Amino acid sequence: MATDIATKSELINLLDEAVKTQEMKGCCMAVKDALEHIVHSGKDFIEEEFLATAKDRYARRILYMDPEGKYSALVMVWDTGQGTALHDHAGMWCVECVYRGKILVTSYSVDKQEGDSYWFTKEQEVVAGVGEAGALIPPFDHHTIGNPYEEKAVTIHIYGGEMTWADCFLPEGDHYVRTRKELSYTE
Numbered sequence: 001m002a003t004d005i006a007t008k009s010e011l012i013n014l015l016d017e018a019v020k021t022q023e024m025k026g027c028c029m030a031v032k033d034a035l036e037h038i039v040h041s042g043k044d045f046i047e048e049e050f051l052a053t054a055k056d057r058y059a060r061r062i063l064y065m066d067p068e069g070k071y072s073a074l075v076m077v078w079d080t081g082q083g084t085a086l087h088d089h090a091g092m093w094c095v096e097c098v099y100r101g102k103i104l105v106t107s108y109s110v111d112k113q114e115g116d117s118y119w120f121t122k123e124q125e126v127v128a129g130v131g132e133a134g135a136l137i138p139p140f141d142h143h144t145i146g147n148p149y150e151e152k153a154v155t156i157h158i159y160g161g162e163m164t165w166a167d168c169f170l171p172e173g174d175h176y177v178r179t180r181k182e183l184s185y186t187e
Contacts, residue, residue, distance in 0.1 A: 007045035011038045012064055012073075015158060019070045024160070028093050028135040031071075031158050035097035039131045039156070046075055046099060046154070053079040053152055059186040065162065072162045078103060078153040083146020086120065086169040086176060089136060093160040096145070097133035101153030105134060108142040116178040118169055142169070 011034065018030035038045065050061050059077040066072065078101070086108060096105070104127055108120040120142065128134065136143065147153045164183055169176035 007038060007041060007043040008063075011035070011045065014038065015064075015071060015073065016066070019066070019160075024093050024137055025135075027160070028095055028137055031095045032097070032133045032135050035095060035133050035156060035158065036131055039097055039099055039133075046156075050075040051077060051100070051154055053077050053082075054186045058082045058084070058147075060183065061186050063156065069161055072159050074157045074159070075099070076155045076157060078145075078147035078155070080147060080150060080152065083148075084144050084168075085181075086142060086144050087166045087181070088169075089138065089141045089159065090163055090166050091138050092163055093138065094136045094141065094163075095133055095158045096128075096136070097156045098128045098130050099154040099156050100130060101147065101151050102127055102129045102149055103153045103155060104128075104146050104148055106144045107140075108144075109140070110142065117172075118176045118178060119174070120169070120176060 014034035015031060018034050019027055046063065050063065053059060061075045062072065063075045064073040104125060106125045107123045109123050110118055111121050112119040166181055166183060167178050168181045169178055
């Protein structure tokens with residue numbers, strides 16, 4: 001399968017334009033539109049080495065890092081059964097778009113917080129397929145993402161900077177305990 005480099009360049013140009021919008025919600029909507037436009041083109045613009053699964057966890061690879069630090073573009077590959085803990089995005093906006101396969105995204109709202117203990121309500125479960133994107137804007141960014149389906153899934157994530165850590169929320173009795181998790185990239 002040949003990779004369409006022109007389409008990848010077009011995506012980066014569209015993202016550069018989108019992040020010029022200073023207001024967070026407008027920026028996210030412009031990034032969402034750019035991702036959906038490019039993915040709906042049907043062209044393969046992500047190189048093969050980005051599309052491999054990783055053993056024992058989802059793969060997380062840098063597709064592009066804005067030299068001014070305004071955003072980062074990552075490719076994540078989800079094998080069957082792989083997913084995240086309930087987490088946030090460290091105060092950073094994010095747009096996630098399905099490139100291949102489908103994923104299940106579950107959003108949560110915070111009901112109560114006492115120190116590092118949190119009580120959540122499940123808000124919505126969304127099955128997203130190719131070309132479908134969603135925006136996560138703090139403080140409404142608590143969610144899980146996973147692949148309970150038979151085929152691997154590939155998603156593109158655009159963050160408002162480089163996300164090197166996140167707060168994960170691990171279940172403990174009737175609540176969740178916040179734990180900071182350092183994030184890494186897959187070779």
